[in-house]
Amino acid sequence: MTDLNPIIADRFTEHLEVFGRTMEHMDTIQEIAYRCKAALENGNKILFCGNGGSAADSQHLAAELICRFKKERRSLAGIALTTDTSALTAIANDYDFESVFARQVEGLGRTGDVLIGISTSGNSKNVVKAAEMARSIGMHTIAFTGEGGGKLAELCDITLAIPSNVTARIQEMHILAGHIMCEIIEEDY
Amino acid sequence: MTDLNPIIADRFTEHLEVFGRTMEHMDTIQEIAYRCKAALENGNKILFCGNGGSAADSQHLAAELICRFKKERRSLAGIALTTDTSALTAIANDYDFESVFARQVEGLGRTGDVLIGISTSGNSKNVVKAAEMARSIGMHTIAFTGEGGGKLAELCDITLAIPSNVTARIQEMHILAGHIMCEIIEEDY
Numbered sequence: 001m002t003d004l005n006p007i008i009a010d011r012f013t014e015h016l017e018v019f020g021r022t023m024e025h026m027d028t029i030q031e032i033a034y035r036c037k038a039a040l041e042n043g044n045k046i047l048f049c050g051n052g053g054s055a056a057d058s059q060h061l062a063a064e065l066i067c068r069f070k071k072e073r074r075s076l077a078g079i080a081l082t083t084d085t086s087a088l089t090a091i092a093n094d095y096d097f098e099s100v101f102a103r104q105v106e107g108l109g110r111t112g113d114v115l116i117g118i119s120t121s122g123n124s125k126n127v128v129k130a131a132e133m134a135r136s137i138g139m140h141t142i143a144f145t146g147e148g149g150g151k152l153a154e155l156c157d158i159t160l161a162i163p164s165n166v167t168a169r170i171q172e173m174h175i176l177a178g179h180i181m182c183e184i185i186e187e188d189y
Numbered sequence: 190m191t192d193l194n195p196i197i198a199d200r201f202t203e204h205l206e207v208f209g210r211t212m213e214h215m216d217t218i219q220e221i222a223y224r225c226k227a228a229l230e231n232g233n234k235i236l237f238c239g240n241g242g243s244a245a246d247s248q249h250l251a252a253e254l255i256c257r258f259k260k261e262r263r264s265l266a267g268i269a270l271t272t273d274t275s276a277l278t279a280i281a282n283d284y285d286f287e288s289v290f291a292r293q294v295e296g297l298g299r300t301g302d303v304l305i306g307i308s309t310s311g312n313s314k315n316v317v318k319a320a321e322m323a324r325s326i327g328m329h330t331i332a333f334t335g336e337g338g339g340k341l342a343e344l345c346d347i348t349l350a351i352p353s354n355v356t357a358r359i360q361e362m363h364i365l366a367g368h369i370m371c372e373i374i375e376e377d378y
């Protein structure tokens with residue numbers, strides 16, 4: 001085989017380091033999972049939002065709820081606010097891009113629902129505005145962020161702040177945590 | 190703190206085990222990255238497809254190319270075949286759900302382009318059909334699968350078969366590998 005590009009082993013090592021530090025946040029993952037589970041059992045729903053890779057994670061996790069994660073059970077109420085390109089382009093065009101998620105939260109969110117805002121920096125303005133709107137409606141607010149948590153953490157009831165500043169590594173831990181959350185949510189159905 | 194739900198530590202352990210086994214496939218990740226890089230440098234494009242969490246990964250990776258991964262550089266040609274709900278519903282409704290990706294490959298794919306089919310089982314029929322169509326056009330075919338690789342691996346030039354049978358764990362390694370691929374693709378721009 002040709003020589004291995006050093007990026008590959010470096011990124012595996014980086015992943016392992018961030019994984020090790022994320023293990024210290026198992027209690028936060030549990031708190032998030034139980035908060036979501038209680039809301040769903042109450043007849044409430046979970047809204048997800050984020051940009052780029054975190055939009056992908058929003059859709060991934062909403063799909064695990066509405067379709068299934070591992071188990072045959074009833075469909076659970078998860079909605080990604082990242083998928084309706086008509087709503088996204090209309091809101092960005094008529095209002096501004098910062099409002100693309102907040103306006104959907106205003107229309108769809110109800111007291112007792114959960115907003116999960118996913119942002120590796122914790123500072124993406126459209127996610128921050130969505131959390132502000134969710135708070136004002138009396139929704140539970142949960143943040144998946146990187147180290148420090150950014151502005152989003154200040155607005156949220158619970159923050160899973162992955163101890164890294166590297167977007168890709170943070171996202172890799174978000175999806176691990178999200179998968180565990182889904183497994184705990186569906187275990188009692 | 191309340192007792193920790195045993196699912197949490199178990200899944201962290203499972204992730205670590207699969208991560209360790211995936212390390213043995215660094216050369217395959219390199220081969221995939223270099224194949225995609227060469228195609229892009231040739232003016233070709235990369236098409237991604239998959240279902241559920243793998244649809245999310247398709248969009249995640251296409252966005253890293255068309256927007257950016259880490260670096261300021263020109264936009265690169267990545268397209269997720271999972272996002273156009275008008276095309277997806279029309280094809281499923283007028284033809285069948287198995288053709289949702291293959292028909293898009295027929296319309297959009299050109300000789301020298303790359304199809305990356307993502308399927309943890311390797312057996313999702315719409316992804317398998319997309320790979321068949323891609324081959325018939327003279328596209329490069331790459332599979333991201335789980336252990337064994339399924340039918341998809343038989344059709345593809347290169348397969349990254351993550352050594353696990355657990356969908357969630359396989360997806361967690363797909364996104365790590367996909368991130369590394371994007372970093373290698375963009376390093377020379």
Ligand SMILES: O=P(O)(O)OC[C@@H](O)[C@H]1O[C@H](O)[C@@H](O)[C@@H](O)[C@@H]1O
Nearest residue numbers: 051052053054119120121124167256
């Ligand atoms: O700070 P965030 O809210 O996570 O926002 C980052 C996103 O806009 C995207 O930026 C780049 O395109 C890439 O790093 C993506 O992976 C990322 O999701």
Ligand SMILES: O=P(O)(O)OC[C@@H](O)[C@H]1O[C@H](O)[C@@H](O)[C@@H](O)[C@@H]1O
Nearest residue numbers: 067240241242243308309310313356
């Ligand atoms: O075998 P695959 O092609 O990976 O297909 C699996 C998907 O249809 C989805 O199935 C369930 O909904 C979940 O396990 C998802 O995460 C998965 O992507």
